[in-house]
Amino acid sequence: MIRDLRICFVGDSFVAGTGDAAALGWVGRVTAAAWHRGEGFTAYNLGVRRDTSADLRRRAEAEILARLLGAGTAQAVVFSFGANDCTLEDDMPRVPPEVTEENAAALLGWAAARWPVLMVGPPPLAHDAAHDARVAALSVRLAALCDAMALPYLALHAPLSGGPAWRQAAARGDGVHPDAAGYAAIAALVEGWAPWRAMVAE
Template identity: 85%
Template sequence: MSRDLRICFVGDSFVAGAGDETALGWVGRVTASAWHRGVGLTAYNLGVRRDTSADLRRRAEAEVLARLLGAGDAQAVVFSFGANDCTLEDEMPRVPPEVTEENAAALLGWAAARWPVLMVGPPPLAHDAGHDARVAALSDRLGGLCAALDVPFLATHAPLSAGNAWRSAAARGDGVHPDAAGYAALAALVEAWQPWRDLTGG
């Protein structure tokens, strides 16, 4: 193994891999791929179902520090969230887009001052066209923020929307979360992403 790399994956149900019958999700798959490339990656999955950016802002600091503090210099944090912020409650998003952006700036800024940070954008929500449109708009907004903060951002919404694999995988699942094939498609995007390859040893 080339090094002992520890990464916290902070986010929502898509980070947790909800709905994947293989129990791997995309995080488990990219972790396995890193091992196959000779990188001893310890992945801390900090994905919680229904979590918004506001929830993450409340819990991320303590949870990440508990795992990375004093653990050497081969560490990083990967964030992925946004879908739950866009869920309507009483005809309003659970977190308005401008507040999501504030939360993301706080999370990314705090983490990036300490470790390498990446952000994976929210995937499509095939069950609800309105919700999906809000997620697409938020993904663009988060991409712009990451560019301003010099944090690498992987847009997953557009490439996953372009094909049928994610939509079919979600339809086989609960309508929102895909089965293993959907997570494999998302993992393939991450695995092919140059900032991820740079972080995990090429």
């Protein structure tokens, strides 16, 4: 029997692939790469611009269940969020880091009780050093949470911050979201991540 894998990718504009002229983002690229390897699956992109972890906590359950409940022979969920939580409104983060952690724990715990779950961390925010520092700190916090929950976490911030390519990709985009090359860089990190490869190859 052919394995019918369905994966929900739940998150924000970086999940949606905002700014990619190829309209693929990193989700489309890793999906295409899996098909090329003969490990095809159905990808549901549930990325929404400006969504915070609080927004995801309100909508994720219904949206995931609508796509995975009773569907296929295998299901999984990949979460990625955090950058919008760190955006300042009235000099305060839209979602304080401790609340982001609470929201993440609720989302991950609910999903992991039902399906295999992975989390991809937020990428750098090249347009604003202070915002980027908050994202870096949140990424560390989310990594620790996933470690405590025994769930795989892929940090994007540190590797993408290590060279000029991400900053240049964002500059060619809208300053926040990268162009196609930036999303290809994220996809390469996901593709090289053993938990992702294991998820799609099972």
